[in-house]
Amino acid sequence: MSVTFESLGVPAALVKVLAADGKTEPFRIQAQTLADTLAGDDVIGSGKTGSGKTLAFAIPLVAGLAEIGVTRKPGVPTGLILAPTRELATQIAAVVTPLAGAVGLTVTTVFGGVSQQRQEQAFRRGVDIVVACPGRLEDLMRQGVVRLDNVEITVLDEADHMADLGFLPGVTRILAATPADGQRMLFTATLDNGVDKVAKRFLDRPHLHKTEDTAPPVEMTHHVFEVAPSDKNDLVRELASGQGRRILFTRTKHQAKKLAQKLTEAGIPSVDLHGNLSQAQRDRNLKAFSEDVRVLVATDVAARGVHVDGVELVVHVDPPAEHKAYLHRSGRTARAGSAGDVVTVCLPDQRRDVAGLLRKAAIKVTPARVDARSTQVDELVGDRAAFVAPQPKAAPRPATRQNAGSRSGGRSGGGQSGRRRPASSGGRGRSGAGRGQSSSRRRTGDAAR
Template identity: 65%
Template structure:
């Protein structure tokens, strides 16, 4: 069932959409007073207990769109919390998203006496087992580790009243759909299910038909930030000049994300930039959970301005005010280009996207641009070219490698049933409605044998 989108956000507050007063107050305390389009569209139906299919890109405000009805439903339910049997389940593809969603859900849940915990791989499972044994209302999980814990007898899903699938298309990209289906099969039939996805391809339509009952569909956002809000450039460089050009692109005062194709390249480039006086941190699947959170925190709080990442960061990180996205290695297909590029130009802001291409990549990049629906400005450059300064703006001061900031580990989650909380703050845009902590789902014990290996 397709319904037209309600009045634009800003014409009605959360209370007018039916959100309970206690939850409206929590949002207001954090500066979130006006709903975004995905929230305005979906909340009347989801709060009424209907199954909802919400189509919207990362950063559109989906977390609050499903957190409010989930918490409201559990608060109104008369069921009791039981050890190892959560009452609501939120499935996500990565550790980063799991922690970010927990940071948004936890203050809302705490306001009505509910417990929240996260479950994902890459960390020891004992704190997660202890939290489940203490009783959890809302379980926010990545599929691999959750299936492991269920097989070990630490968790059952037979008391789940509300299930949320977030970033469903990304879970499909990572090969998680078989596990997602097994988990959904373990939840009671006839309970409310909310599915949010940027696209409906890659088998997402199968999930919708199999698990959602007469869902109300709301499509209020394109799959990624509109390309029209981005300025696209292709810089063609000789292979031996590429390193110098990339270093200059990373040297501006604003936040910059550099995307590489491999984990090794990301680690190597971050070290090279730091040694050259441009402090940078890396993000890829070979890092431990603690290192990922440490590096993300350094990038989010501004102590380091440059993040070098593989595609693992293209959809799992929500950091405002990213001035420049650089495809150091052009992606292999246009969807990756769009999702990488979508780290800038968020919440209506503008942004600049640069693809660095060597002459032998010219044909592939032209094809990529055509498929992505963009017409980039194409320039031949070398180190010192005036265009590089135009793209980066004022240069940041050179930092001696010995004086480069060393990212410190963020506080670790409490080893109780309640994870640490974080503000749910608007920060001027939809991306700010989702908190900026780290996390994810790559396995160190997080995915069972036979499932896809970690990516990025």
């Protein structure tokens, strides 16, 4: 008999939402953790990227708040999810929102890089669940816009990435501001770099669920393409030319922007994602990538924060600096059981560094010497997408007396042609469960602390 969300005790209203999205059977980490989290227990969930951790905490968060019957009040949310990046916070909110809506709960996001006015307005109206990055949330706490003393359930997602970014001191202050008797869930790839100390301090006798080690899933195929410096640009363009979605990772923001422009000019519509973009630009580019643009060129800002279905290829245009970044970049493909390929483009003087990187990441792959016309590349890319003529650039405005001495806003173009092929044809209860007696561990939604 197969395990279903319903058999695990997920409330019927949430089961209906999941089924409408084609989700009827839980992934491994969901099946392992839901019995404990739905009972109100603290949990540490450890699993590879793309294993389904978001739903593993979203379901019990929403179900728990609905069961408690929380009362919405201005500035005092009852559910909190902490995430390391804006992109991840946005995508977590997109998963949580339909579940929350099914039981009458509201969700908002809190992160920097945007005006805080909308966030203040959401708190003044009253919101149940906050998905936040630590920096902006602490700012709003200091300003008195939000208090966390009524939070019933707290989730810390991608805890190891927060540690890598130096966010744990802020995370610690935020967790200390939430009630000690609330439920807490921590999801992470690893428990090193201080994450274990956070877990020990803030989680009460947590159940540890580790689905497997953090090595890449078997559905992911790795390739190392060694290429001469003079052939690298043509190879990268060819790898970008397939019909499916793909993400190309570069080391710097400037490289990401420049490569996206060159690919677009070569008839391969592309968008970029990096730290120099405003939040509106990030949202617009991610939306385009999830809908009609096939290529996203990104820095490591997207290594954990992008969850788009159907990414069939990840290309390390520039090999990352360390193996964790390699694993998380690569984890944008082969998600939730789907297959995917990962290519590392390696110049001759990068062989030793790439070999060390893969050894630390527990990846075994034999490098292949290629160029853009090699059989290995042709077979990997498959059917090429049709050429898309780039939008013509606006002509510079004629000089007037007012702007004759100013710099022209136009920019010289110059498309970059490349070898192109035509597309081929072809209802649970808590009595006696969880933390001893639930009445002593959990407060009703409208009780003041």
